[in-house]
Amino acid sequence: MTTIELYAENSYRKECTANILSIQERFVVCNQTVFYPGGGGQPCDRGIIKQFGEIYEVVNAKKIDGQIVHELNRQLQCTQQEVRMEIDWPWRYQNMKYHTLLHMISGYFYQQYGALATSSQIEADHARLELAFSPEIVSVIPFEHIEKSLKEAFIQPQQVRTKTMSRREAEQNAGILKTYLNILPASLTEIRVVEIDQIDEQACGGTHVNNTSEIGDFSIVKIQNKGATKKRMRIQLLD
Known part of the structure; x- marks a missing residue:
């Protein structure tokens, strides 16, 4: 399943909720994202993911085989609960x-x-x-x-x-x-x-x-x- 690229539809969208498709250690793939994964000389977005009151920093985002992989500063605890994504808007x-x-x-x-x-x-x-x-x-x-x-x-x-x-x-x-x-x-x-x-x-x-x-x-x-x-x-x- 590919990730829906919300940033491509609206560059001004700053946040969204998303369901988790997979987690591998600190690497998370969701069904949709506002995080631009970088490319064409433009850096990837920075920001945070929230879940159960916990805040995880998104230190990198990369597109691999149609999915946007978010690298977090620490491992996400739950695979079943949706997350809230927020980009660093000034960046x-x-x-x-x-x-x-x-x-x-x-x-x-x-x-x-x-x-x-x-x-x-x-x-x-x-x-x-x-x-x-x-x-x-x-x-x-x-x-x-x-x-x-x-x-x-x-x-x-x-x-x-x-x-x-x-x-x-x-x-x-x-x-x-x-x-x-x-x-x-x-x-x-x-x-x-x-x-x-x-x-x-x-x-x-x-x-x-x-x-x-x-x-x-x-x-x-x-x-x-x-x-x-x-x-x-x-x-x-x-x-």
Whole structure:
């Protein structure tokens, strides 16, 4: 039985009750969860599980064979009683803002320069994005003014939406979505897509804000060369 991923339906949901499917020492699987298990450079959620007045810290969450496995700081005592899950909301919301911003920046560079994001990672106080450019264009991009250009491009708030489409439909897409399909498992027939109006459209299973206005101000702290045609950007939220 797979775990129902409530975070995919509503990124703003902070808690839920759930029935236990299995327990193996400190590792618990439930029928549903609000805990995002990490992926795509976004860390997993933190938080707690409550049962019989006892509080257990969720120190890690991971998706394995369709089930979300919650690693607790100590073993849960009862397998029959339902549990209550509560995520660390400030941590989740910060990651939502960073994840959405990374989509926006990678979408901008794809639209403006045909660049592809090759990796990303969200840390506790910043995010990292690596971009690959064609040799003929990387030398003429005004990176010294890129923060100003990004902020001008993002000045109008945009809605962020999720939808599901078939892989065949996604393959017919002419934009960046089709470009990234080849890195997804061939067995994946239904694709969850995150769409930011006029900015980006990518396959993604992570959590995001509903509107780009929620992100607030940001800074491009550092841009490093990672080879002749690759750049690594360090990004920091300022609010």
